Amino acid sequence: MSWLDEIKWDEQGLAPVIAQAHDTGRLLTLAWMNREALVATVDENRAVYWSRSRRRLWRKGEKSGYIQHLVELRIDCDADAILLLVGQNGGIACHTGRESCFYRKYEDGTWKTTDPVIKDPMAIYDSLS
Amino acid sequence: MSWLDEIKWDEQGLAPVIAQAHDTGRLLTLAWMNREALVATVDENRAVYWSRSRRRLWRKGEKSGYIQHLVELRIDCDADAILLLVGQNGGIACHTGRESCFYRKYEDGTWKTTDPVIKDPMAIYDSLS
Numbered sequence: 001m002s003w004l005d006e007i008k009w010d011e012q013g014l015a016p017v018i019a020q021a022h023d024t025g026r027l028l029t030l031a032w033m034n035r036e037a038l039v040a041t042v043d044e045n046r047a048v049y050w051s052r053s054r055r056r057l058w059r060k061g062e063k064s065g066y067i068q069h070l071v072e073l074r075i076d077c078d079a080d081a082i083l084l085l086v087g088q089n090g091g092i093a094c095h096t097g098r099e100s101c102f103y104r105k106y107e108d109g110t111w112k113t114t115d116p117v118i119k120d121p122m123a124i125y126d127s128l129s
Numbered sequence: 130m131s132w133l134d135e136i137k138w139d140e141q142g143l144a145p146v147i148a149q150a151h152d153t154g155r156l157l158t159l160a161w162m163n164r165e166a167l168v169a170t171v172d173e174n175r176a177v178y179w180s181r182s183r184r185r186l187w188r189k190g191e192k193s194g195y196i197q198h199l200v201e202l203r204i205d206c207d208a209d210a211i212l213l214l215v216g217q218n219g220g221i222a223c224h225t226g227r228e229s230c231f232y233r234k235y236e237d238g239t240w241k242t243t244d245p246v247i248k249d250p251m252a253i254y255d256s257l258s
Contacts, residue, residue: 002239025155027147030205042235078230101205104205106202109131
């Protein structure tokens with residue numbers, strides 16, 4: 001499909017994907033997609049990423065329930081980065097139980113945690129595996 | 130410096146960097162940094178990226194004048210992605226003369242340009258090189 005071919009996938013067949021909350025504008029996650037993940041995202045109308053660590057498709061929220069509904073899909077000028085505007089189920093995107101994965105801020109030579117845990121990850125996931 | 134060592138730079142010594150407008154929340158750019166670029170960003174209080182195509186530090190706005198003032202610097206849970214909240218000079222981040230590099234939206238199997246050109250790139254850059 002030509003819209004998929006327009007994307008400049010990297011040498012591993014991946015592209016970085018930014019997930020942004022469509023309502024608050026909060027930056028939630030940076031993840032990765034391959035062609036299959038992007039097709040699944042469009043078909044299923046929810047964020048489906050490629051997990052580089054597990055080397056498989058990762059339907060965001062498949063374990064936690066915190067799925068990301070697709071609201072809008074964009075690419076950048078170089079066609080090598082993807083932006084998803086999403087509706088974040090439960091308002092929690094991070095596996096640490098926080099709204100956003102970007103919960104640490106640079107301050108005087110350190111990364112300071114600024115955002116609260118909304119829900120204990122132990123209560124989100126059945127196991128720590 | 131330990132805050133730099135905490136970042137999981139990829140095998141090429143890079144990390145993806147998202148630039149977001151601090152005032153409007155608009156996603157502007159996805160670019161890349163190495164250690165040197167991140168240090169320069171903090172030291173100079175403006176976005177300094179690593180240009181993968183030109184293989185050199187790229188002080189965003191060095192030719193166009195559309196520099197990105199650093200307002201806040203964040204990293205994600207995995208410490209392999211960086212977020213900059215920036216003040217975008219002139220309200221133009223994209224080399225096409227648009228506010229954001231993400232000016233194309235997926236619609237029915239095509240990427241549709243939705244955002245206007247604010248300033249003709251020919252008028253922004255002295256040359257096309």
